[in-house]
Each structure stands twice: as C-alpha cells, then as structure tokens.
Amino acid sequence: MQRAWRAFLAGILFLGFAAAQKTLVVAVEGDIDTFDPAFSVGSTPTQTISANVFETLIRPQIVERTAPDGTVYRTVDMEQLVGQLAESWAFDSSDPNRVIFRLRKGVRYHSGTPFNADAVILGMRRIFESQSITTFLVGMGGAVTRADQFRKLDDYTVALTMKQGNLLTLKNLTIYNSAAIDPADLKAHATPEDPWALDWFKKNLGSGTGPYLLESYVPGDRIVLKAYPNYYLGKPKIDRVIMKIVPDPAQRVLLLRTGAVDMANQVPVRELDALKRIPSLRVLSFPTTTQDRLMMNNSMPPFDNKLVRKAVAYAIPYELIVRQVYRGYARVSVGPIEDGMPTSDPTAWPYRYDPERAKKLLAEAGYPEGKGLPPIKLRIRIGKEEQEREAVIVQDALSKLGMKVTIEKLPFATFNELQQGGKLQFFIDDWISWVNDPYYHMFWNFHSKSPTNYVRYSNPEVDKLIDTYMLSRDAKARAEASRRAQRLISDDVPQVYLASPNFNVVLNKKVTGYIYFNDQLTRFFYMDKKP
Amino acid sequence: MRVLRYVLRRLALLVPVLLGTLFIAFFLTRVLPGNPIDRVAGPYISQEKREAMKREARLDLPFYQQFYLYLADLVTKGDMGTSYTTAQPVTRDLLQRFPATLELVLYGMGLAVVLAIPLGVLSALHKDSPVDHAGRVIAVVGVSVPVFWLGLVLLYVFFLKLQWAPPPIGRLPPTMSPPPHVTGLYTLDALLAGQWDVFKAALSALALPAVSLAVTAMAPLARMTRSAMVEALESEYVRAARALGLPQHVIIWDYAFRNAVIPILTIFAGVFGYALGGVVLVEFIFSWPGLGLYTLNAILSSDFPAIQGAILLVTTVYVFIYLLLDLAVAAIDPRVEV
C-alpha cells in the first residue's frame, strides 16, 4: 500500500515537474566557434549565447513599431539607451565628456561572485589589453582608447571619460562584445603566458550575469541553455533552451513543419508562404536595414570608372530581385543609408532599373556593347542561397548590356581574406549595422580608412564629413551632414544595393514575446511558451 | 610469434603512408589564400592582434615547421589542435563524430553484404539464366546511380510522399536525448540501456541513409560473389563433392562459398573505401552529424586543424580496414605466406 502511495506521489511530482518545465527548441545554423563574448563575431549561435548569458551596462530601449502590413511588433530603439547592469546612466553635469554609470546592486554571477565596479573595470582591462572587438567599436573617432578611461568611483559607480562626450560610443557599448565576464573565472584560469585566460574563455562558457547559463554542448549537434534561477529580474519563463544545430536551412523548415522545433530563424524565404499556411506556425517578418550589396572594387578596372558603376546601377532589375529572390520578403533598397536608419534620404539615390540608360552609360564609359571590357568574375560565398540567386540575376542582367560575367563561388575563408585585402573585383555580400546610427554605418562602409571599406572607396569630402560629425552631439548638424554625404556617395556609386531583405523568424504559435533586436539575436528572457 | 611479427611489420609499413596523407592534407590546406583566422577574427581587429593570433596558431611559420610542430604535438600529447568552428579540441570532435559515421557505415555495409551475397550466389547457381541477367542488371544499375541523387529520391518517396521515414535531421529527433554513452553507436547503446523508444528512433533515422549507401556498395560485392562462386562451383573439389552425393546446401556453402570468400573479402576493402567517400554525400543529404559532414564543413570554413584531423582519421580507418582484411585473407588462405 505504502509503496503504491509513494509511486503515486512520485507520479504527481513528475507530472508537476514536467508541466512546470518549459523547454524551447530552436533550430540554429551552426556550431560555436568561440565562447568568449569579447571575440565572438562569426557564428550567430555563438553570438546568441553571448547575448543571453552575458550582459552589458546599458541596452537600447524596447519599443513598439508598426510594420508596413499594419501588424504591431516589438523591437529596440537605439536612440533611447537604458540601463541593464547599470541601473541608470547620465552625462556628468560638471564634465560633458564624462558619463556616470550607477550599477545595479545585489547582482550575482552564475557562479555566485558579486557583480560590482571592480568587475566592470577588470572586464574593460581585459577587453583593451587583449584588443578585442570592443576596442574597435568604442575606439571610433578616438573616443575611448584606453581601459583607464573607465574609473571606479565607488563599489557601484563607474565613470567613463571620453575624448568627446557623444552617443555613438554609448551605442557601441550596447553590443554584447563588451559584456561583463566573471572575475572569478578570470582569476581561476589566467596563466602567466595567457594573463587574460583567452584560451579558457574560448573553449568554455564562463559564468555571466544574464538570464541563462550553459547546460551542455555537444558540438555539431546541440547547445542547451538553462534558466538562471536567481536572475535579478526574476527567473526566466522558459526553463531550458535547446539549440539544435541544423546547418541546412531547408531542414530547419522541415523541423518546424513537423513540430519538432518551436522556432527557427534564417529560414529560406521561398518557404515562408507555405509556412504561413500552417495553422500551428507564425511567421514574423521584420523590415530591416540589412543590405544585399553588389560590390564593385573602385580601384580595379573596369569598376574604377564611375560610368561603368552607374551603368551597373541602372542595369539591375531591382523589383525582380525582390520578387524572385525574396518572394516579396524584402524591400527595394533606398540608397546608402537604408530606410529605418536615422537620417536616411531616399531622394539621394536616383538609380532605378533602366537598361537603355545603362547601355548608354556603358558606351560613354568606352565599352560600347561591352566591347573591350576586361574579364569580370562575380564572387560569392559558398552556401549563401539568396546571394547565389542574386548573382545569377545580376549575371543575366549584365549579359544584356554585353558585360560577360562569370560567377565563382568561394569558400568562406578564402572569400574573407580576399575581401579584407581589397582583392575582390566584383562580389556580393550583405551588411547590417548593428548600431543603428548613420555615422557608424558610413564610417565602416565609406571612410577611406575603414578596414571594412571592401570596395576601396575614397572621397576626401565624405571622409571629412564623417570625421567631423561622428562624435557630434549637435543632432541637427549631424543629420544635415549625413544627408550631404549620402548625395556624394550616391553620385560616386561605390556599391549597388540589390535589396533590403526582411529578417524572418518562424515560431510555433505557442511561443510568445519575441523581440526583434537590431543585432538579430534572440533574447530568450522576454519569451514564453504556452503549454 | 610469426603472425605477430607479420602484423607488426604491416603496421610499421602504415606509418609512412599515414605521414604522407597528413602531409598532403597539410599541403592542400595551405595552397589557397584564406586562413581560419580571418573567419574567427572578423574585420574588427587590429593588425597586430591578427598577427598575434596567426602566431599563436603557428600560421606565420614556414610550411614544413608547421608540419613538424603539428606532428610533435600529435605524437607527444595526442593533440590535433583546436577547431575554429566548434572551439573544441579536434580530437574530441572526431571522437564524437566518428561513432555516427561508423554506425551508418556498419549498417550500410551490413545491408550491402546481406543483399549482395545471396544475389551473387543465386546468380552463380543459375548462371546465364534470366535470374543471372536480372541480378547483373540490378548490380550495374546500383553502381551507376549517384548516391546523393538516390538519397533525394528515397527521401521524396519515403518521407515527403509516404511519410514512413523520419525527417532527415540526424541520428535522433531533436527532443530525444542520446542513450548513455558506451560505444557511441546509438542503436547499440540504446539496447544496452534498455531504451526501446530511442533504439527505434535511431534505427528509423538510419534506414534511408544506410539503404542509400548499401545500394551503391552492393553492386561490386554481388558481381565479385557471382564470379568467385562460378569459378568455385566449377572447381575439381566441388565436382568431387557432388560425386560423393553431398547435399546441395553443403556443397554451396561449405565447399564453394568458403573458397569464394577470399576474392569477396579482397574487393570488400575497395568497396569500403568507396563508401567512406560516398558517406560525405549521404551525410550531407541526411544532416548526419558524422565525419563526412565534419570534413565538408571544415573544408568550406577553412578550418585547418579540423581538415587535417578528419583526413588523418579517415585515411587511418581506411588503411586499417585494408590491413584487417589482408590479415583475414592471410588467416583463411593457406597460400599466403606469413
């Protein structure tokens, strides 16, 4: 009797436990290439983990927006920065170049280590001394170049003194690369040769302050996160997140269809219409500032000739790409600064599909009907399906002008090395500025000194406008200069914008609370799953 | 003792071969521009930092030094470096991926043998009859069909249309946890742990990829079985056995087949090597988290340590299979001098 009773009780407990346990299964596209938040840049799953396990001092405010089709969705607004690990922040009233962060009290890392000003300072020293990505971001315009520009005022107050007080630097600090790591981890794993424990942090997920921590990682198969019960904003509603690694996008869709996963992003657009018809699924499609770009190396023939670049800009059937490649889940791009980014000016960019004009321009450039053109190779990365389709359409469109183009697919690393070395003549890539700021965008893409100015574009006037106004706090002058720069860039056409694709997420209808962040990484904390 | 010496001598001969394959893998990865650092580091990193990362990965050294140091680490520490795509030691990655491929290949080859040998024997018994012609056509068609296309067709029929097969997403449904690790072969481990549902799920996930492999592998086996059996059946001792009036099944299996085993075993090695290559295509289609997919991903992402490790492991397995079969032949065949 007693035994039966025990079994019954155990059964109840088990059921209760199972009901309380909410597991979200997400299909993701790849492995973890590093666990170190300071250095994660390549794979989206890596970045997603960093964004859920670690936290930054400040973050962009969550706001509601209305999509073109009338649906209301939640996203973030970079123009409003609010506290995260800092309770609040403000420019110092006595020093306009100084920002004071007041830290949240009672926050503990997953390991139990208390979070305080010392942790922030130590984290910043690690970032600067190991020259991580953050140094590049906050170093824009020379605003912050040394760790000691961060100062501890007391246990829960940190001050940052910048070369010039500005908002761009603060926006840059919202990127997870500057996340606060656990001083205890650092202490335990630092070695004389590796004082910042770079090797350990690369291979192991450290303890953070965020809502989730690692439960297990099976490379090539799955990454499992579990909720941090003592999270200072309350225990997350979803207890476990299983990130199932499914590199093939079509198979991610399949898993959604069969109900085996609750969520997938990077879903191929050709599947979205069909997925919308499945009653258990919800397709979210957010307009973004992402650009698919046809890149023409401004220092290599024939694209060193502005007229050739203009001919290409008029030759592309933009509407066809939106319809054919993106099935309508994209917008025709409006120019160098995309719609959705502050100060975007659609009137600056005159290029529409006009093959006759393109032919004339090509003739004017000295290549009538394409005669005399050097060989042109259009390079794309292996495995980027939409870009592959764009390449085929571009090839077809240019062949009508008489430009013979061969498509070449390159492995990722080869492509990157050639791209970063400025050695690609003609290629397609995509770009989204995580920091939704026109100067951030223009600096990385159009400044002659930018390492990511892959087309070797150089216009001294544009450089000067960017340098002058990047760190300015005069909003009006900053906006005007941005519009001026957009006209200059549009006239030079260093790159052509094939489309501005939406960001698409497909969810089970039971899953709620998804927020579109500009970095396109999922924050599981805001989400819930109905039984 | 003589046998042991023979085995050791054969093993010693493998060392230069494996060194050679490793050297080729090293060479191939370093021909093209592009190195894993650029992928991991991205553009937002200073030139010095990039150089430092290259130094740390020894990519700044001349080719032969990289090779030497890699060998030294491998031999002294069993260290194959760290993968740039999984952030884990390559040895750990390989150990985890290897059972997936092994299980797939075992089932695929097992199936091929089970299908091919009766087919070959049947063809030989009914030489030049319609049965023989049909068997021959099946075998030739099997080896002519591209394995990746066959996988797609099987998926179309058995998953998309009939919905008998599970979705091609690896070894288990994503919500099911693998059985407790013993061998890494999920079907075996599930049985050992008594987890029937896991066993069934693992087996049904194996079905289509294993069949795809088996179809392309069975053709040469069937063909060799047939010709070896034909020869054996026409031999003196089988005739003698017939004259003695031994029952048919004894003649076929105990006399003829036993003598046909050696050529079958010999061709099996070649078939196995073909399957180890073809498994890349099968794993690609079925998202099978094995060595083949690992190698492909490593190649596509220029993950040098992973490419080297994977190639070394695949070639090692391959030459060992060869060796084992040679030894088996030596054990069976009295004509082979040990």
Added chain:
Amino acid sequence: MLKRVAQSEVLYRIKQNPTTLLGLGIVIFMFGLAVFAPWVAPYDPLEKHFDHVSEPPSRQFWMGTDQFGQDIFSRVVWAARLDLFIAATAVAISLVVGSLLGALSGYLGGWFDEMFMRLMDILQAFPSLILAMGIAFALGPGVFTVIVATSAVNIPGYARLMRSTLLSEKQRTYVLAARAVGNPPWRILFRHLIPNALTPVLVNATLHFGWAILEAAGLSFLGLGVAVPNAEWGVMINMGLQDFWQGHWWAYTFPGVFIALTVLGFNLVGDGLSDLLDPRRARQ
C-alpha cells in the same frame, strides 16, 4: 590481346551480348546529345523565363523549369556536353599521366620504382572523394578544378595497372629479343611494352569514365565544383535540392536520371569489354 581476337569476332561477340549493345547505344546517344546540343535543346540553357518559374513538366517545357525559369530539358542536354567533356578530359589525363608514370616506374625499377609506389600507396590511402574534395578546396571551385581533382584520384589506378602488366610483359621473349638486338630502352618501352599493356588499361578507362562522371557531379553537388548557373548535372541537382521540400521533383530527378543512364552505359560497355578481352573467356 585485342589483336589476337579477330575483328569480326569482336563484332560478333558484341552482337551476342545484348547488355553491351545497350550500353553502347546509351553511350553513343549521350555523345550525340553532347555534339548536337544546340540543335536538340529548344532553349538556351541559361535563358531565364521569369514568368515560368519552377513549373512542372509541360508541353512548353518538357522537363519543367527551375527556380530561374530555365528550361530543364535544354539544360540537361547541354550538361551532357560539359559532363562528358569533364569526364573525357579527366580520364585522358589520368590515363596518360598514370600510364606513363607507371610504365616508367616499372621499367626503371630500383629506388625510383620504390618511391613512386609508396607515393601511390599514399594517394590510395585516401577515400577518393575526400582527396578530390581536398584538391577542389586547394584550387578553388571551377571546371578546371573538377578535372584536376577527378583525374588526380585516378592516377594511381592506371599507374599500378600499367606497371604490373609491364612487369609481366618485360620477361616475355619478344622483349628479351628486342633488347638482345640492341634496341634502346626508350624504344622498347614505347614500341613494345606500352602498346601491349594498353588493352587492360583501356578497359579500365571505360569503367572509369562512368565513375569520373559520378565523382565530378558529386563535387559540383557539394558546391566544390562547377558554379551555378552553368548547365552541369551535379549543379542542377544541387539547385534542385533548394526546391526539394516544395516537392519540385523534376528539378533534380531528370539530371539524376541522365547521370545514372550515362554511367550505366559506360559500365555496361566496360563490363562487356572486360568479358570480351578476358583470356579465360576467350578460350571458351
């Protein structure tokens, strides 16, 4: 050996063997398609009909269209040209290079032979597709790469075959006689040894032809070979894979059938040839 079987007898035997005839028919048909592609194909293989995207087979597009509205029938036909070209070149390269090296090695003997055979051991320790993938990675994708990768993995096979036939021929009386009358070594090699060892090598080449097509298509299928949107069977299956889950079976089925048919043709011919030239069979 070919010379010893009277020519009329060869023809007779081929006629007696329906499967070989079938294979021969397929092979001739495929070469015909390749040569006459511009006349057979109703459309240009790269012509895009954006109003007819991913359509199933119809009267206008016999095998349907792909995601760019390209006519699959025309592409399959043109692909015969590219695939047969790749396979033929790859087989020719591996045959010539492999046979010459094998012959040289067998003829010279000594340390050169020893080194060369160890090198061949190493190359053969790779499963062929893995080695081809490595080579494709090192050279970067493209038609040239596919040819190099496909021929490189075949070289050891020819080299070994040539070498072993040569070693057995070397001891025969006519070679000994030629040497005795003072012929220079290179002349013995080219005049006597290579021609006599050529028969098995050629049989092998026929079988390898089909295999080369499979290997080349596999590389392109993985994205390591010929680039989109070129008409090549592996590329077409790869493009078809993108629409697989929508049930667009025609996009990958037809190129797959063409690969299978072509390979089948070569295999049947190769089988027939090896039966025909097998001395044990010839005696019967």
